[in-house]
Amino acid sequence: MTSEADIKAAIPSELSAMVRSVKLADGVATIIADAGGLGRSAAAQLQRELEQAVGAVEGVNEVRVALMADKVQRQIIAVGSGKGGVGKSTLTANLAVALANQGMKVGVVDADIYGPSQPLLLGTANDKVRAEGNTLIPTQSEFGVKMLSMGQLIEPGKAIAWRGPMVGQALGQLMEADWGDTELLLIDLPPGTGDVQLTMLQKFKPAGAVVVSTPQDLALIDATRAIDLFKQAQVPIVGLVENMAGYLCPDCGAISNPFGQGGTESAAQALGVPFLGRIPLAMEIRVASDTGQPPTANDTQHGAHFAGIAAQIAQFLGAAKG
Numbered sequence: 001m002t003s004e005a006d007i008k009a010a011i012p013s014e015l016s017a018m019v020r021s022v023k024l025a026d027g028v029a030t031i032i033a034d035a036g037g038l039g040r041s042a043a044a045q046l047q048r049e050l051e052q053a054v055g056a057v058e059g060v061n062e063v064r065v066a067l068m069a070d071k072v073q074r075q076i077i078a079v080g081s082g083k084g085g086v087g088k089s090t091l092t093a094n095l096a097v098a099l100a101n102q103g104m105k106v107g108v109v110d111a112d113i114y115g116p117s118q119p120l121l122l123g124t125a126n127d128k129v130r131a132e133g134n135t136l137i138p139t140q141s142e143f144g145v146k147m148l149s150m151g152q153l154i155e156p157g158k159a160i161a162w163r164g165p166m167v168g169q170a171l172g173q174l175m176e177a178d179w180g181d182t183e184l185l186l187i188d189l190p191p192g193t194g195d196v197q198l199t200m201l202q203k204f205k206p207a208g209a210v211v212v213s214t215p216q217d218l219a220l221i222d223a224t225r226a227i228d229l230f231k232q233a234q235v236p237i238v239g240l241v242e243n244m245a246g247y248l249c250p251d252c253g254a255i256s257n258p259f260g261q262g263g264t265e266s267a268a269q270a271l272g273v274p275f276l277g278r279i280p281l282a283m284e285i286r287v288a289s290d291t292g293q294p295p296t297a298n299d300t301q302h303g304a305h306f307a308g309i310a311a312q313i314a315q316f317l318g319a320a321k322g
Ligand SMILES: Nc1ncnc2c1ncn2[C@@H]1O[C@H](COP(=O)(O)OP(=O)(O)O)[C@@H](O)[C@H]1O
Pocket: 081, 083, 084, 085, 086, 087, 088, 089, 090, 091, 115, 117, 243, 244, 245, 279, 280, 281, 282, 283, 285, 286, 287, 289, 290
């Protein structure tokens, strides 16, 4: 008679530490193992090795392996804006790098089907995205941030005329990729309040939303719309960020306000949402971003602005976790 002890004896010693229980009934061996901390492919390998080892035991006709995974408490923060070109992607990339610098395991999902820009911003434009079966493997940037982008799923330059179901499917692929031990996903949303936003809110409810605006009235009206959408979906607003505030002239040192001044902060006040901070309009931010070197990744004067906002997001997440 084959016993459970026979099965335990057949499990290679390097695997036995992970085995939590072994049961045998009517020739069916059930093995429960702890795959905590293992990535998807290591867990799959553990499963195969257990099946092989136990399946070879005489009297075992069938092996069932159940792997217990770590429950990664993954939180989602959506970064939205009413209109394009206000610096949503720049903010997302820099917040991700800043939060990674603060010790968080961060991933970025670039859900902007109209203008995916995270591969450029995070310097991963030359990395081909890999998949295991139907599961995408996020790309690792040099800044300790994992990322996946709509831009990696669709040919660059192809006009995006996607509607609801396709958008939902593509977003699902990005969100349900093998994010491993990633604790926080920052979602770079397309501007406005379209299909991607709705799918996001219905299927992957974020813990909070950050909304970016430039200081001028028009952008603020659009930002208000974005905030309304999140509020309707009962997604807490982490706060509003003002981008492209005061321009510091590199030649004369004067500060001018091409897009107005302080509008976002008073809008935040009027809307009853926190104001998270402002980022100046600066040539270095644009240049660094275009070369795949987020200002936050290097010790630049502008990194501190992003880091300050990142710290408030970390605080929000800590409170949301309870
Ligand atoms: N604070 C800033 N100072 C200078 N340029 C900026 C700043 N924020 C964004 N940009 C530039 O503005 C352009 C649009 O920013 P982007 O982040 O792509 O906006 P969005 O994602 O909202 O469309 C990019 O070229 C970016 O480098």
